[in-house]
Amino acid sequence: MASSSRGTSRILRTRADMSAVRRSFGSLCSVGFVPTMGALHQGHLHLMERARRENDILVVSIFVNPKQFGPHEDFDKYPRDLENDAKLVVEKGVDFIFAPGVADMYTPSHRCYVVPEGFEHFAEGKSRPGHFKGVATIVTKLFGIVQPTKAYFGQKDAMQCVLMRRLVEDLNLPPAIVVCDTVREKDGLAMSSRNAYLSQHERSAAPVVYKSLRAAEQAFCNSETSISAAELQQIVRDILAREELIHTVEYVSVARKDTMEELEDIVQPNEGAVISLAIKETARRRHLLASCSRLPGGRAGGGRASCYGTA
């Protein structure tokens, strides 16, 4: 069944409208879903292109989810431009933009949250208390409303991708999770809505992140004996240390790919790992998150650095 609505993207502003539209499809056509917080960039559009190819109906959500921002994070100033976003998605053949209001998504008597236990103790979860609980909750809600066949996420947010796979496996949610390669600027900086925050000065330091992760990847792939998590972390830290623009390295994490628990010993070649890090370029501002995920097969199959970006 081909979509009948190419050339227009209908904007649905309430849960009730989205649910009614979803019910009208039934289960005979496939529904692709790209959840976003708007401020769309090439990374998002790449997800939509793939979702468009693989599904009869394509739904994109645009919702800046307050529950995944900490009290001192950028919820208020997070870039919002629905008009421009709508123009971009029309070109990608998106059928429906689901852009609900906060009061519609979270009623005063809302009490149930999805908590990914352990995620708050590691890497980005430790730096952003409540963030992954907020992400898991909103994605569960969106899956319930949109009822997609497949949902698409960018590998850039490596820990989020791990969480999405845990979420559907642990709660037995119906959608299939599709993780797509990161889309990068020419110098390797991953596309991100938050890149807009970078000054020219700060932007110039960004490539070191990718460089550090690539070095760890190479070491993992080339080592003839086993390599430890500590050794990989040190390789990353050594390269970051050469960049004067970096004020603080908040964490460098080498973690299990299924739970994000820190690896403390050898990284098994057939299991791989997720390497992630966050740095501050000034004492005040935290804005680089970089992640590097490895495929199973490790050295033999060829690991790959698959994501880095700003957060």
Next chain:
Amino acid sequence: MASSSRGTSRILRTRADMSAVRRSFGSLCSVGFVPTMGALHQGHLHLMERARRENDILVVSIFVNPKQFGPHEDFDKYPRDLENDAKLVVEKGVDFIFAPGVADMYTPSHRCYVVPEGFEHFAEGKSRPGHFKGVATIVTKLFGIVQPTKAYFGQKDAMQCVLMRRLVEDLNLPPAIVVCDTVREKDGLAMSSRNAYLSQHERSAAPVVYKSLRAAEQAFCNSETSISAAELQQIVRDILAREELIHTVEYVSVARKDTMEELEDIVQPNEGAVISLAIKETARRRHLLASCSRLPGGRAGGGRASCYGTA
């Protein structure tokens, strides 16, 4: 579409089997679902009768969920008799019994739980830490696997019914929640799998619970001025105090019907409340939970005591 399988109930022992069967139905037929922990009694069978009338396909799950039992609760000795349960449900026209194993439902890397915040601070939640988190998680999982159109619960477990409504509203889960009247023994004791634990002596004290709740209901319905939560609690406690077989009154709760938060002032006639209590009949054993839920409309519309039982 009528079910084609009356007269047999197919037992599905894995998630994979249940999912495959569910996919084969698509969205054109309605699926009724009765989640249970087995040890079926008339209360369960009553839910199945209603679900059978209202749906094309009827699925009953039998799964003693370890995550909703505390470390000192009765997980190990909870009554299990799949063979007898299967006989009972065949007579009710159940199409599928979903009876998965614990290892199939909870893998070693399971991390995501559904947490109903606040529920641990009130009434039964306070007495059973983690219980409602376990209930919310398993029901979310079962909804994901079975994908029912409607799910049926007994009013006996009043706080659980409040949770089920919160769960589907907060996480936007697709099923409709149907709450059915409690089925009672002749003397008013609600049917419950755990009634089997009661000695003859203990059983003889049970009616006082219903009596105390009925008295509170009457007071609420008959009062010409507003009545407070404290007054209702006192009415319940006064009647319980007359029964010598009661060792301890663990709690008497008068709570909001949408969140189970304790009411501290007047019970609004148009909002009603949930009254629930737990008592111990011996110092060692806790086994009576009783709940009384009110309908909106209060005195004018006629409140009703709708549930009590053992837990």
